[in-house]
Amino acid sequence: MIQRLSILLITLCLAFCAVAQSPVANRDAVLARIVAAQNPKAGKSIKYTFTQTKHSPLLAQDAVSHGNVTLTGERYLRWHYTDPRNHAIIVDGDSIYAETDGKKHQLAGPAGSIMRNMTNTMMSLTAGNGLVDEKVFSVELTEDASAYHATLTPKRRDLRRLMQQVLVDFDKKSCRVRHVKLIEKHNSYTVIEFHAK
Secondary structure (H helix, E strand, C coil), rough: HHHHHHHHHHHHHHHHHHCCCCCCCHHHHHHHHHHHHHCCCCCCEEEEEEEEEEECCCCCCCCEEEEEEEECCCCEEEEEEEEECCCEEEEEEEEEEEEEEEEEEEEEHHHCCCCCCHHHHHHHHHHHHHHCCCCCCEEEEEECCCCCEEEEEECCHHHHHHHHHHEEEEEEECCEEEEEECCCCCCCEEEEEECCC
16 A cells, blocks of 8 residues: 555656656757846946856865856856865857966866866856757756756767766746756766856
8 A cells, every 4th residue: 555655756746757857848049038137238247146066976065166257258267166175167259267366367278278178167057048059968958946957968978078968057038047957978977056246
C-alpha cells in the first residue's frame, strides 16, 4: 500500500512539473524582449548584485562568493567580487583586466585568452545575446508562471571544453536574468543568483 502511494505521489509530482513548464509560444518575440531588457540604453548601465556558488568534487565544501556586476552597452562588463576576496574582472572592448586591491593590470597570453572566453560568455549570457546566436548555443526555451527558462548547449568546441550546458532563468515581468547554472565536466557546476539593483 505504501509503495503504491509513493508511486502515485511521484507520478503526480512528475505530471505537475511537466505542466508547470511548457515551451514558449512566441519564441522570437520572447527572445527579443529578453535581449532588449539586458541591453542598457546609451550612457546607461544595468547593475546586479550576485551570489555565486561553486560546487566541485575536488572541494571539501562549496565555495560561496558575493559581488556585483555592471554592464554598460555590449562592450563593457565589470564583474566585481566583494567577498570573500576583493577583486574584479573588467572587459572594456577588446581589452580584459584584473583588478585586485585597487591595482589594475591587463591580462594577456593564454590566461587572458581563457579569461576572455569565460567573460565573453558571461557577458553574452548576461546581455541575452547568447540566446540568439545559433552558431554559439542551441537554445531550448520554456516558461512557467513566473519565469522563462533557457537551456543552452554549446556548439563551439572552445565552449564545450569549459561547460556542458548552461541553464538561465529570466524573470517573466522584467525579462532580467535572475539565475545562471553553468554545468561543467566531472560533476562540477557553478550557480549564480542575480538581484537587480
